[in-house]
Every structure is written in C-alpha cells, then in structure tokens.
Amino acid sequence: MHPFLWTYWNKLPSKGRISILNKSWYKELLHSLINNSSQKRIKNIYEDISSYEKTLNEDGYLIIKFFLHIDKEEQKKRFKIIEDSHSMAWKVTEDDWKQNEDYDRYKKVFNDLLKNTNYKFSPWNIVEAENKKYATLKISETLVKILEEKIDSIEKARKAKVEETSVKIETKHKHPSELSNYNLSLNIEKEEYSKQLHLYQKRLIDLQYMLYSKRIPVVILYEGMDAAGKGGNIRRLTEHMDPRGYEVIPISAPNIVEQEYHYLWRFWTKMPKDGHISIFDRSWYGRVLVEKVEGFCSYEDWTRAYDEINDMEKQLTNHGTILLKFFLQIDKDEQFKRFKAREDDPIKNWKITEEDWRNRSKWEEYENAINEMLYKTSTERAPWTVVESTDKKYARIKVLKKVVEALESKIK
Amino acid sequence: MHPFLWTYWNKLPSKGRISILNKSWYKELLHSLINNSSQKRIKNIYEDISSYEKTLNEDGYLIIKFFLHIDKEEQKKRFKIIEDSHSMAWKVTEDDWKQNEDYDRYKKVFNDLLKNTNYKFSPWNIVEAENKKYATLKISETLVKILEEKIDSIEKARKAKVEETSVKIETKHKHPSELSNYNLSLNIEKEEYSKQLHLYQKRLIDLQYMLYSKRIPVVILYEGMDAAGKGGNIRRLTEHMDPRGYEVIPISAPNIVEQEYHYLWRFWTKMPKDGHISIFDRSWYGRVLVEKVEGFCSYEDWTRAYDEINDMEKQLTNHGTILLKFFLQIDKDEQFKRFKAREDDPIKNWKITEEDWRNRSKWEEYENAINEMLYKTSTERAPWTVVESTDKKYARIKVLKKVVEALESKIK
Numbered sequence: 001m002h003p004f005l006w007t008y009w010n011k012l013p014s015k016g017r018i019s020i021l022n023k024s025w026y027k028e029l030l031h032s033l034i035n036n037s038s039q040k041r042i043k044n045i046y047e048d049i050s051s052y053e054k055t056l057n058e059d060g061y062l063i064i065k066f067f068l069h070i071d072k073e074e075q076k077k078r079f080k081i082i083e084d085s086h087s088m089a090w091k092v093t094e095d096d097w098k099q100n101e102d103y104d105r106y107k108k109v110f111n112d113l114l115k116n117t118n119y120k121f122s123p124w125n126i127v128e129a130e131n132k133k134y135a136t137l138k139i140s141e142t143l144v145k146i147l148e149e150k151i152d153s154i155e156k157a158r159k160a161k162v163e164e165t166s167v168k169i170e171t172k173h174k175h176p177s178e179l180s181n182y183n184l185s186l187n188i189e190k191e192e193y194s195k196q197l198h199l200y201q202k203r204l205i206d207l208q209y210m211l212y213s214k215r216i217p218v219v220i221l222y223e224g225m226d227a228a229g230k231g232g233n234i235r236r237l238t239e240h241m242d243p244r245g246y247e248v249i250p251i252s253a254p255n256i257v258e259q260e261y262h263y264l265w266r267f268w269t270k271m272p273k274d275g276h277i278s279i280f281d282r283s284w285y286g287r288v289l290v291e292k293v294e295g296f297c298s299y300e301d302w303t304r305a306y307d308e309i310n311d312m313e314k315q316l317t318n319h320g321t322i323l324l325k326f327f328l329q330i331d332k333d334e335q336f337k338r339f340k341a342r343e344d345d346p347i348k349n350w351k352i353t354e355e356d357w358r359n360r361s362k363w364e365e366y367e368n369a370i371n372e373m374l375y376k377t378s379t380e381r382a383p384w385t386v387v388e389s390t391d392k393k394y395a396r397i398k399v400l401k402k403v404v405e406a407l408e409s410k411i412k
Numbered sequence: 413m414h415p416f417l418w419t420y421w422n423k424l425p426s427k428g429r430i431s432i433l434n435k436s437w438y439k440e441l442l443h444s445l446i447n448n449s450s451q452k453r454i455k456n457i458y459e460d461i462s463s464y465e466k467t468l469n470e471d472g473y474l475i476i477k478f479f480l481h482i483d484k485e486e487q488k489k490r491f492k493i494i495e496d497s498h499s500m501a502w503k504v505t506e507d508d509w510k511q512n513e514d515y516d517r518y519k520k521v522f523n524d525l526l527k528n529t530n531y532k533f534s535p536w537n538i539v540e541a542e543n544k545k546y547a548t549l550k551i552s553e554t555l556v557k558i559l560e561e562k563i564d565s566i567e568k569a570r571k572a573k574v575e576e577t578s579v580k581i582e583t584k585h586k587h588p589s590e591l592s593n594y595n596l597s598l599n600i601e602k603e604e605y606s607k608q609l610h611l612y613q614k615r616l617i618d619l620q621y622m623l624y625s626k627r628i629p630v631v632i633l634y635e636g637m638d639a640a641g642k643g644g645n646i647r648r649l650t651e652h653m654d655p656r657g658y659e660v661i662p663i664s665a666p667n668i669v670e671q672e673y674h675y676l677w678r679f680w681t682k683m684p685k686d687g688h689i690s691i692f693d694r695s696w697y698g699r700v701l702v703e704k705v706e707g708f709c710s711y712e713d714w715t716r717a718y719d720e721i722n723d724m725e726k727q728l729t730n731h732g733t734i735l736l737k738f739f740l741q742i743d744k745d746e747q748f749k750r751f752k753a754r755e756d757d758p759i760k761n762w763k764i765t766e767e768d769w770r771n772r773s774k775w776e777e778y779e780n781a782i783n784e785m786l787y788k789t790s791t792e793r794a795p796w797t798v799v800e801s802t803d804k805k806y807a808r809i810k811v812l813k814k815v816v817e818a819l820e821s822k823i824k
Contacts, residue, residue: 022656087618090625206499213502244434257669 001215001274003319004028004045005052009268012056014260025049026113033109044318046116051311053122058304059262062150063122066139067114068129072103178374178386179367184331187391200400201240207407208241212275216410217321219272220403221280223289224328225366226356227338229392230281233328236396237403238279246277251286253296263287263297263305264312271316284309288373293365306376313382322410323382326399327370328389332363413627413686415731416440416457417464421680424468426672437461438525445521456730458528463723465534470716471674474562475534478551479526480541484515590786590798591779596743599803612812613652619819620653620689627686628822629733632815633695636740637778638768639750641804642693645740648808649815650691658689663698665708675699675709675717676724683728696721700785705777718788725794734822735794738811739782740801744775 005025013019029045053063070078079100083092099106114124125142129135188196211218220237222230238246249270258266264284272278287309292302316323330338339360342352359366378384385402389395417437425431441457465475482490491512495504511518526536537554541547600608623630632649634642646660661682670678676696684690699721704714728735742750751772754764771778790796797814801807 020655087621091621209499209503243432255669257667 002217002271003048003315003321005048005315006268006271008052009265012261012265014257016260025052026117029113029117030109033113034106048315048318049117050119051315053119055264055308055311056262057121058308061262062146064143064146065122065124066127066142067110067124068127068135070129072100074130075100075103175368175372175375178371179329182329182386182388184329184334184388184390186388186394188394188397190393193393193397196397197236197400200397200404201236203404204237204400204407205240205242207404207411208245208277210411211277211407212245214411215274217272217274217319218277218324218407219280219316219321220277220324220326221283221285222326222328223282223285224326224387224389225330225335226359227335227342228328228330228389229395230328232392233326233387233389233396233399234279234281237400241277245275246279247272248279248281251280251282263301264308268312271321274320284312285373285377288377289366289369290359293362293369306373309377310379310382313377313379317381322406324403324406325377325382325384326387326402327374327384328387328395330389332360334390335360414629414683415460415727415733417460417727418680418683420464421677424673424677426669428672437464438529441525441529442521445525446518460727460730461529462531463727465531467676467720467723468674469533470720473674474558476555476558477534477536478539478554479522479536480539480547482541484512486542487512487515587780587784587787590783591741594741594798594800596741596746596800596802598800598806600806600809602805605805605809608809609648609812612809612816613648615816616649616812616819617652617654619816619823620657622823623689623819624657624687626823629684629686629731630689630736630819631684631692631728631733632689632736632738633692633697634738634740635694635697635701636738636799636801637742637747638771639747639754640740640742640801641807642740644804645738645799645801645808645811646691646693649812653689657687658691659684660691660693663692663694675713676720680724683733686732696724697785697789700789701778701781702771705774705781718785721789722791722794725789725791729793734818736815736818737794737796738799738814739786739796740799740807742801744772746802747772 008021008025011019011021026049029042029049032042032045056063079092079096082088114126118124125139127135127138127142222234224230234248238248247270254263254266267280267284270278270280287297287305288302291297313323339352339356342348374384374386385398387395387398420433420437423431423433438461441454441461444454444457468475491504491508494500526538530536537551539547539550539554634646636642650658650660659682666675666678679692679696682690682692699709699717700714703709725735751764751768754760786796786798797810799807799810
C-alpha cells in the first residue's frame with residue numbers, strides 16, 4: 001500500500017541509535033528477481049535501493065550489510081533440525097523447502113544481487129556461515145572494524161573542519177530565470193471563474209473515487225512566496241472532495257524529534273497510502289528555499305538536496321504515485337499590498353509577523369533560490385507548474401485544471 | 413494484531429487539533445453486537461470504550477458523537493442511487509444490502525449501543541438525516557453550541573483557578589507500607605545462579621516461539637530505585653531471546669511532541685503487535701512516581717492517573733496481553749554504595765549525574781509514592797512483583813522465573 005522503501009523510512013533509527021534488520025529492503029529485490037518480474041520493475045528497485053543507501057550514507061548514516069552463506073546440504077540439514085524440534089517446527093515452510101530444491105537458481109540470483117548492490121558507500125560483507133561460531137566471530141570483528149573506522153573518520157573530518165580557515169562562498173552561478181517567463185497579470189472573469197470552478201470540482205469528486213478504486217496514490221505539493229494564496233487555493237481544491245480520502249499536511253520548521261533524523265524522514269512517513277491523496281502545504285523543498293537562504297543547513301546539505309529530492313520523487317513515481325508540484329507566484333508589490341491588508345484586518349492580523357517582513361527583505365535571494373530549484377528539480381516525471389497568482393481566482397482554476405488533467409491521463 | 417483501541421490512540425489529535433472519524437471505535441462494538449459475540453467480549457468492549465472516552469475527557473479532550481439516522485426505505489433508495497452512478501457503484505457491497513434487509517435487527521442493536529454509551533461526558537447527538545440539508549444544519553448548530561460551551565467552561569475554570577487562593581495540600585494519607593514487607597538480604601549462590609539462569613533462559617527461547625505462533629502479545633515493565641540494576645536484569649532476560657520478537661523501550665521524560673498528547677499516548681503507540689514482546693525500562697508509572705514527587709504534573713493529574721492506568725492495563729489484558737510489572741528494590745545504603753562505585757569507574761561515571769543525587773535526597777517521598785502505587789495498581793489481572801535486588805543475581809533469577817511461569821500458565 002506504499003512504495004516499498006516507505007517501510008524502511010518508518011523504521012529508520014534516529015541519530016545515535018542502531019536498527020538491526022533481518023532481511024531488510026533486499027527482500028523486495030530478491031522477490032522480484034526470483035519471480036522474474038519485468039526488467040523495468042527490477043531496474044526501478046535497483047535504482048531505488050541505490051539512491052536510498054546513498055542518501056542515508058551522505059547524511060552520515062552507516063549502513064553495514066551482511067550476507068550469511070551456507071551450501072545446499074547444510075541448509076537442508078538445518079531445515080530438518082528445526083522441523084524436528086518441538087517449538088520451532090512451524091518456522092520451516094513449504095517455500096523454504098522449495099528454496100532448498102531450487103538452491104542453484106537462488107545462488108545465481110544472490111550472486112547477481114550482491115554484485116549489483118556492492119556500493120562503495122555500503123559494500124556487502126559475505127560471511128561463510130557453515131560454522132556458527134566462526135560466523136559469529138567474523139561478524140563481530142567486522143562490526144568492530146567498521147565502527148572504529150567510522151569514528152576515526154568523523155574525528156578526522158571534525159579536525160579538518162576546524163583547521164580550514166577559508167569560508168565557503170556560494171558561486172553566483174546563474175540559473176535560467178524561470179520565474180521571469182510568467183505573465184503575472186493573467187486573470188479570469190468572475191462568471192467564468194464560477195463556471196469552471198464548479199466544473200472541475202465536480203469532476204474531481206468522480207476522479208477521487210476512481211483513483212481510490214484503482215489504488216493510485218497522489219501527492220500534491222504547494223510552494224510559493226508568502227501571501228501568494230496557498231491556503232485559499234488548497235481549500236478550493238479540496239472543497240468537494242471526500243475528506244476520508246485526502247489529508248492536508250502543513251509543513252513548518254522541523255521539531256526537535258524530526259531533527260534527529262534525515263530531513264526527508266518526516267515527509268516519507270507522511271506519504272499517502274495507495275488510493276489516497278496527500279496535499280503538502282510547503283514541503284521538502286524548504287531545504288533548498290528557506291533553509292538555504294537563511295543558512296539553517298550547511299552548503300553541503302543544500303547542494304546535495306537537489307539529487308536527494310529527485311531520487312525520492314523518482315522512488316514515488318516508480319511506485320506509481322502521481323506527483324504534482326505547484327509554485328504560486330506573485331510580485332513584490334502584490335505581496336506588499338497583501339501584507340498591509342492583513343495587518344489592517346483584525347481577524348487576519350495574527351497571520352502576519354515580523355518574520356514575514358524579514359523574509360520579504362530577502363526577496364531577490366529567494367527568487368534566485370526558486371530559479372535554481374525550478375531548474376534542477378523540474379524532471380519529466382515530476383515537473384513544476386508555476387502558477388500566476390496575482391489573480392487568486394485565476395490561480396485556483398489553473399491548479400484545479402492541472403490536477404484534473406493529470407488524474408485523467410493516469411486513469412485512462 | 414493490537415487491542416482495538418490502539419488504532420485510535422495512534423489517530424489521536426494533538427492539543428489544539430481536530431480529528432474527524434468516520435465510524436470510529438464503535439465499529440468494533442457494532443460488529444460484536446451484530447455477530448453475537450460472547451457476552452464477555454461485549455462487556456469488555458463496553459468497558460474499554462467507556463474508560464477510553466472518560467480518560468480523554470478528563471484530560472480535556474472534547475468528544476462529540478453524531479449518529480445519523482435514516483429509515484429502511486430511505487436507505488434502500490440511497491443504495492440504489494449510488495449503484496446507478498458511474499463512479500461510486502463499487503461503494504455498495506453485498507453487506508450493505510444485507511444490512512438493509514436486516515434493518516430492524518440493526519435498528520435494535522443501534523438502540524442498545526446508543527443507550528449504553530450515552531455517557532454524561534460524551535453523549536450522543538442523534539441526527540434525523542432523511543433530509544440532508546436539515547442534517548447538515550443540525551450538525552453545524554450542534555457543533556457550534558458544544559464548542560462555545562466548552563470554550564466558556566475553560567475560561568470559567570481558568571478564572572476560578574486564579575481566584576482560588578488556598579493551595580492544595582496533599583493529604584498525608586498512609587498506604588500500607590508494601591515495601592517494608594520484603595527481605596532485601598535475599599541472595600543466591602553463584603553456582604545455583606548459573607544453573608538456574610541457564611535453565612530459565614533456555615526455556616524462554618521455546619516459550620517465545622510458542623507465544624509467537626499463538627499470537628499472544630506480552631508487556632513487561634520495569635520500575636525501580638536508581639541503580640537498582642534494571643539494565644543488567646533486562647539484559648539477562650533478553651540475552652537468549654530471538655531479537656526479532658522483542659523490543660526494549662527506554663522511557664525518559666516526554667519530549668516536546670509527546671507533551672502535546674495525553675500522557676498515555678506515547679505508551680499506547682509502542683504496545684507490541686500480537687505475538688511480540690515489549691519490555692519497558694521505566695513506564696507510564698512515571699506519572700505517579702517522578703512526575704508526582706517532583707511536581708511535574710498537577711495534583712489532579714496524578715490522583716486521576718491510578719484509575720487511568722488500571723483502565724489501560726485492563727484494556728490490554730482484555731485483549732489477551734500478558735502484562736508483568738516488576739519493581740526492583742534496594743535500600744538507601746546499597747544505593748549509596750552503587751553511586752560511589754559508578755563515580756569511581758571511568759567507563760560508568762557518565763551514568764551518574766547531579767540529578768541522581770537530587771532524587772536520592774527525596775528517598776522517603778519516593779518510598780511513599782511507591783507504596784501508594786503498589787497499593788492502588790496491584791490488580792488481579794496485572795499484579796506487581798517487588799524484586800529484592802541487593803543481590804543482583806537473586807533479582808535476575810526471580811524475574812526470569814516469574815516471566816517463565818506467567819508465559820507457561822498462559823500457553824497451557
């Protein structure tokens with residue numbers, strides 16, 4: 001009911017803790033290889049695993065992989081012993097015996113699997129396990145060696161950092177100015193708006209049920225300048241949808257628990273079940289927008305994030321998720337007008353704070369960050385839609401239309 | 413795979429948020445009533461629901477329950493309309509039609525259910541739903557009325573609190589001094605220890621697999637004075653168990669996220685799946701120990717907690733969970749020796765902090781709190797075992813033996 005890596009994001013240890021996995025994400029790969037899944041499916045799983053391990057590794061996670069090897073005769077012997085024991089007999093299944101009969105094919109499959117996933121950042125440790133005492137010892141020794149090396153390398157890196165005196169300056173590399181391509185004065189007549197709003201909202205009800213019956217998950221995310229109208233836009237999108245099938249997830253700064261994990265963890269754990277819709281009000285793109293501009297993460301963190309994000313989105317679409325990304329854009333004057341209007345409105349003035357004015361003062365830096373984001377993360381499988389939002393009504397219809405079209409093309 | 417309320421603890425909104433549930437925990441009750449489950453099972457569900465709603469209500473949660481009523485003909489008509497629609501036809505199942513044929517029986521069952529769960533703190537609101545516009549209006553009006561009343565009552569309570577000048581003094585009510593009944597000098601010979609340790613640990617391996625195959629969940633919790641030896645005791649318990657089937661859950665002060673929920677929330681979400689074992693190193697009893705003694709919660713909070721805890725434990729055992737509670741006891745002199753030994757040990761001295769010495773200075777208050785806890789929460793279904801722990805070996809064997817006996821008596 002979720003992309004297969006979702007399970008492992010949920011089981012991810014927080015910083016300083018250890019998870020020991022029996023089988024792990026390689027179960028999915030083994031299953032596909034043994035059952036001769038399509039080449040495309042197998043390729044997807046290889047890609048997903050490789051990018052998952054890379055992502056964790058680059059965040060400082062240590063991944064230690066053991067493969068315990070026994071030969072056909074030994075396996076047979078062990079199955080027999082377990083079957084003969086009183087309390088554990090139920091552990092040996094028909095599938096286990098089939099695997100033993102089919103030992104040579106399994107061996108070949110494991111060989112391929114081990115060779116293809118023996119990454120530099122997370123190599124396999126093969127353990128000859130015929131003799132259990134030998135195996136236990138080898139695993140312990142390997143663990144100690146790898147842990148010591150890691151601790152060493154962390155301490156060396158820390159020292160190097162202290163000694164490094166030059167400050168890293170962001171190269172002012174110009175990315176195509178995507179944002180300037182849009183005509184922010186686009187608008188729609190009130191009557192036409194009501195007509196289209198009704199039309200698309202009604203269509204969306206049907207599409208939601210079709211998605212549900214076909215078990216297709218949908219992720220819709222909103223980013224945008226402050227006061228661009230995300231809240232009202234989301235409300236029009238969900239107004240007539242069945243609330244049992246969608247969830248709106250507001251994203252703000254990570255809390256103290258979330259900070260103990262990879263920054264993508266809190267998004268992975270909120271991904272929709274198959275057939276459901278998650279709408280993110282702000283998203284993982286915070287890493288390359290507010291966190292980058294305000295310096296809440298390091299240069300290494302945000303430069304790495306574009307690949308991490310593209311990888312994650314690929315894992316979602318590999319699973320069959322429909323992913324739609326909207327950037328709501330207004331210009332600086334329009335924002336000023338809206339800030340002022342909020343301040344003057346006794347019901348809305350809690351929505352405008354010092355921070356909003358501070359962010360506004362960095363308008364150009366944000367625009368650069370947005371351009372870089374659009375340039376680097378508009379992939380074929382997960383393109384951005386920039387939404388001209390000076391006229392809120394125009395923006396709502398544009399999003400609704402895009403969502404309806406995307407769902408229709410997937411359902412066909 | 414969990415007590416049925418576990419699902420709803422997981423879906424509980426944090427403070428200031430709203431959860432809207434379609435069907436909710438009453439699904440379980442309805443299902444049992446319709447399928448003529450045993451009287452015992454039905455009684456258990458009624459008890460679980462009543463204590464769950466009471467527990468939430470007393471913590472300040474507002475529970476609003478709506479029952480939407482239509483008659484047999486109207487239901488039939490609506491099923492037909494849905495079946496005739498293109499996108500939603502799949503929503504009407506054979507079960508739905510059976511329910512319509514069996515309408516009178518369902519009506520009687522719903523009548524009983526509504527009458528028996530119409531609690532003062534969470535009454536039902538019956539909505540005649542033949543006319544959808546009328547129903548929508550009635551629900552909105554009811555919601556507004558209940559929310560306004562609640563906000564009013566909160567403000568009144570806050571005012572009353574400010575005006576109240578007298579400080580609540582804890583009545584020094586004496587509870588039977590349970591702890592003084594134990595002979596802390598009990599001990600075991602080294603040779604006998606090794607023999608029994610081996611015996612019980614081996615037996616535990618078998619029992620764990622039997623539990624797993626019978627899908628019986630187990631909760632084991634440890635409380636005890638600082639330095640009583642909980643860590644080493646747990647290690648001997650789990651040493652030879654299959655790590656795939658148990659989890660040790662260390663409990664410290666609630667973090668900032670956990671503080672946004674009922675205090676039992678973080679324990680509920682960690683309860684074991686059927687067939688698995690959760691071992692809590694400290695537990696929900698923190699509420700009536702450290703939180704009470706240090707004043708981390710209010711007088712109302714901890715006095716209410718004994719009932720809340722007994723209710724929760726009843727919900728667990730109603731589900732078939734084996735629940736074992738161990739209190740590891742040492743005397744004040746023994747603690748002093750252990751603190752000193754830790755301070756002198758360069759590898760262990762991080763384990764001893766200012767806070768440990770501070771807690772120690774409140775030894776008598778803690779002892780009172782422990783006596784009250786033992787007195788009020790030693791129920792037949794979840795009794796406490798006080799473990800004399802001056803001799804660590806003796807304590808380990810006592811716990812192991814108790815666990816083995818409890819599992820054996822359940823498996824028989």
